[in-house]
Each structure stands twice: as structure tokens, then as C-alpha cells.
Amino acid sequence: MIQGLIFDLDGVIVDTARYHYLAWKKLADELDFHFSESQNEALKGVSRMHALEILLQIGGVQASEEKKLDWAERKNVWYRQYLKTLTPNDILPGVLEFLREAKERRYKTALGSASKNARTILDQLEIIDYFDFIADGTMTQKAKPDPEVFLLAAEGILCPPKDCLVFEDALAGVQAARNAGMKVVGIGNPSVLEKADMIFPGFKNLHLADLEALCQ
Numbered sequence: 466m467i468q469g470l471i472f473d474l475d476g477v478i479v480d481t482a483r484y485h486y487l488a489w490k491k492l493a494d495e496l497d498f499h500f501s502e503s504q505n506e507a508l509k510g511v512s513r514m515h516a517l518e519i520l521l522q523i524g525g526v527q528a529s530e531e532k533k534l535d536w537a538e539r540k541n542v543w544y545r546q547y548l549k550t551l552t553p554n555d556i557l558p559g560v561l562e563f564l565r566e567a568k569e570r571r572y573k574t575a576l577g578s579a580s581k582n583a584r585t586i587l588d589q590l591e592i593i594d595y596f597d598f599i600a601d602g603t604m605t606q607k608a609k610p611d612p613e614v615f616l617l618a619a620e621g622i623l624c625p626p627k628d629c630l631v632f633e634d635a636l637a638g639v640q641a642a643r644n645a646g647m648k649v650v651g652i653g654n655p656s657v658l659e660k661a662d663m664i665f666p667g668f669k670n671l672h673l674a675d676l677e678a679l680c681q
């Protein structure tokens with residue numbers, strides 16, 4: 466029986482996936498190669514350094530470790546400029562209602578995000594109190610599709626993995642949830658989420674009662 470709900474952040478709770486893309490695109494522009502939104506799908510859900518590796522591979526760029534660290538840092542500075550503009554109005558439609566329903570129905574809730582900026586974002590959105598535990602990129606060694614971040618989240622809410630339901634928008638995240646032995650709801654584009662147990666376009670009009678029925 467589902468007892469714990471684990472939410473990815475970027476692209477699930479808030480559309481920061483777009484800001485990640487814009488910041489990486491700025492770096493690609495500087496390095497003088499084209500980087501499309503469809504290529505950006507491969508960067509979703511994975512850690513900052515792993516995302517940089519994928520980007521450089523797309524651009525056919527080779528660089529020293531020192532240079533890579535410098536570029537990742539610059540991208541993060543640009544990304545954090547976008548984050549400053551975030552307000553509670555940027556919470557994606559239906560998410561707040563869903564989190565409230567989860568609390569009313571006494572589910573344990575956790576964040577399971579690769580981002581090192583997760584707490585900043587939750588603060589800006591003023592929803593940090595909806596989470597019983599936050600597992601983020603500051604606590605993990607391995608990027609999704611490795612299950613580390615979700616297993617840490619499950620441990621944090623004292624919930625066995627098989628009783629956790631994960632909400633994810635990225636292919637690497639869906640794989641990570643499955644690798645953790647959890648059920649997964651894909652949020653967003655069905656073409657990249659086909660490995661999810663269920664797929665919904667977003668949280669609007671999504672109710673826990675419906676999910677409970679589907680999970681049985």
C-alpha cells in the first residue's frame with residue numbers, strides 16, 4: 466500500500482527545467498555550438514556535472530576538469546539569476562492542492578531531487594513545510610538513473626521503497642525510481658515517460674484517490 470510520496474522538483478513542481486535549458490544554452494552559445502530543446506531532454510534529471518558532460522559531448526567539446534568545473538559554476542550563476550524571479554505563482558497548476566491533499570490524507574512526503582539548489586527553490590516557492598524530508602543533490606554521490614536519491618528520501622520518511630510512489634518528469638528519474646523498486650507516475654510528455662506506471666500531463670485535476678485506485 467502506498468504510504469510515501471516522493472516528488473522530483475525541476476519540471477514536476479516548478480518549470481525550472483526551462484531555466485536549466487536557457488542557462489545551458491547560454492554556455493553552448495559561448496562555446497559556439499547549437500543546443501536544441503529536444504537535445505536538452507537528455508540533461509533532465511541528471512546531476513549538474515553529468516549534464517555538462519552530456520552537453521559537451523553534444524557540442525563535440527573536450528576540456529580539462531578545471532575548465533569543466535568553471536563552466537558548471539558559470540552555468541549555475543546564470544541559472545540562479547533565473548531562480549531569483551521565482552515566486553509561489555510559479556508552482557505548477559494543481560501541485561499545491563495535491564500537496565495539501567497528501568497532508569490531509571496523512572501521506573509521508575519527501576523531495577527526491579538531483580539539484581543542489583532544491584532548498585533555495587522550495588524557499589522561493591514557500592512550500593518547504595509540505596515536505597517531511599528533503600533528499601537533494603547536496604546529499605548524493607550518484608546521479609539518476611541511480612536510485613540513490615530516492616532510496617535516501619524513502620529512508621528519510623521511514624517508508625519501504627515498495628510503498629513509495631515517485632513523481633517524475635524525466636527519463637533518468639523514471640529509471641531511478643524503478644531501480645529503487647518504487648512505483649512511478651510520469652508527469653509530462655508521454656514520449657519520454659513510457660517506462661512510468663502511469664502518465665499524467667500535470668497535477669491539475671489529479672487526486673490521490675484516483676492514484677490509490679490505480680496502484681492497487
Ligand code: BG6
Nearest residue numbers: 475509510512513579580581582
Ligand atoms: C535536476 C534537473 O533536478 O537537477 C537537472 O532536472 C539538473 O536538469 C540537476 O542538472 C542539478 O541541478 P543543480 O540545481 O544542482 O544544478
Ligand code: MG
Nearest residue numbers: 473475476634
Ligand atoms: Mg525533473
